[in-house]
Amino acid sequence: MATMNSSAAFASLAAPPHAAEPRRRDSWADRVQSASGVLWFLAAAAGQWLFVAYVAGHYGPRLLRGGLPALERSALPDGYVPGDALGNVAIAFHVVVAIVIVGGGPLQLIPAIRRYFPSFHRWLGRTYVTLAVVTSFAGLHLVWTRGVPGGLVGHVAISLDAVLIITFAAIAVRFAMARRIDLHRRWTMRLFMVVSAVWFFRIGLMFWFMTTGGIGIDPETFQGPFLSFMYFAQMALPLGVLEIHFRAQDASSAAPKLAASLVILASTAVTAMGVFAATIGMWLPRL
Numbered sequence: 001m002a003t004m005n006s007s008a009a010f011a012s013l014a015a016p017p018h019a020a021e022p023r024r025r026d027s028w029a030d031r032v033q034s035a036s037g038v039l040w041f042l043a044a045a046a047g048q049w050l051f052v053a054y055v056a057g058h059y060g061p062r063l064l065r066g067g068l069p070a071l072e073r074s075a076l077p078d079g080y081v082p083g084d085a086l087g088n089v090a091i092a093f094h095v096v097v098a099i100v101i102v103g104g105g106p107l108q109l110i111p112a113i114r115r116y117f118p119s120f121h122r123w124l125g126r127t128y129v130t131l132a133v134v135t136s137f138a139g140l141h142l143v144w145t146r147g148v149p150g151g152l153v154g155h156v157a158i159s160l161d162a163v164l165i166i167t168f169a170a171i172a173v174r175f176a177m178a179r180r181i182d183l184h185r186r187w188t189m190r191l192f193m194v195v196s197a198v199w200f201f202r203i204g205l206m207f208w209f210m211t212t213g214g215i216g217i218d219p220e221t222f223q224g225p226f227l228s229f230m231y232f233a234q235m236a237l238p239l240g241v242l243e244i245h246f247r248a249q250d251a252s253s254a255a256p257k258l259a260a261s262l263v264i265l266a267s268t269a270v271t272a273m274g275v276f277a278a279t280i281g282m283w284l285p286r287l
């Protein structure tokens, strides 16, 4: 990890490993920004793998022992609906695919894996993009047939996430085919953020419960102003911080890089607290 810099760490998702790595002399401000990016990555990777451990540990044994009907006794509000074969298969597919894409996403960001295991990196990148798009269509089917907690706002926001995933994946693939590798890398990073939106939602929610006790959330209806905010913030905030990071990388002076570093460090603190709260309050109790 010590050799990772943020331009490499943030820009490597699904990038063809044989592509020439841009080499430039980093300033001290670049290195500060890189270090803050690495810290965020460590908190996020740990949190995403904890989420994967929960999904595998909660849904895996149920599906293996009891098949689709066992999803009725899972955390999903409508995990199994008798007679709805398509929906039942879609939800099982959706949670199994979550293990692959949420588990694999952080691996794509590790430069050493790209460098020493290029075929693995390439195939994981292709698998990641394909599964993210397919599971978004499965999610769209589920959200408009079975629903999600949070009312209409929740339905619209998660559907927007599906649209962003499909759009960003298409743009990233297009730039890869056109050999515009720098642009391809940035779009794969944006893709990573919107694929991770459901994870951001969970850690954001649990961070809020831990720090405020749940102001703006009605526990009966699972609706309220904070939830409406969080449904869109799960995409907007990570994309916003990523844009700040990109702009600062492109800047020639130190000030924007230091400002971006502060934003990334604040995001790291919120991420770490949210991961802790989600692990203790949501994922461990369901295992």
Ligand code: HEM
Binding pocket: 055, 075, 076, 077, 094, 095, 097, 098, 101, 102, 132, 135, 136, 138, 139, 140, 141, 142, 143, 146, 147, 148, 149, 158, 159, 161, 162, 165, 194, 195, 196, 198
């Ligand atoms: C591509 C990234 C996504 C991942 C990794 C993912 C992962 C998951 C997981 C793990 C669950 C089980 C809930 C839990 O135990 O916490 C779930 C449920 C669900 N997902 Fe996704 N999801 C993604 C995107 C989407 C999208 C884009 C939609 C809709 C357009 C969607 C719709 C649903 C629905 C309807 C449920 C069941 C109800 C609920 O728990 O909210 N998902 N998803």
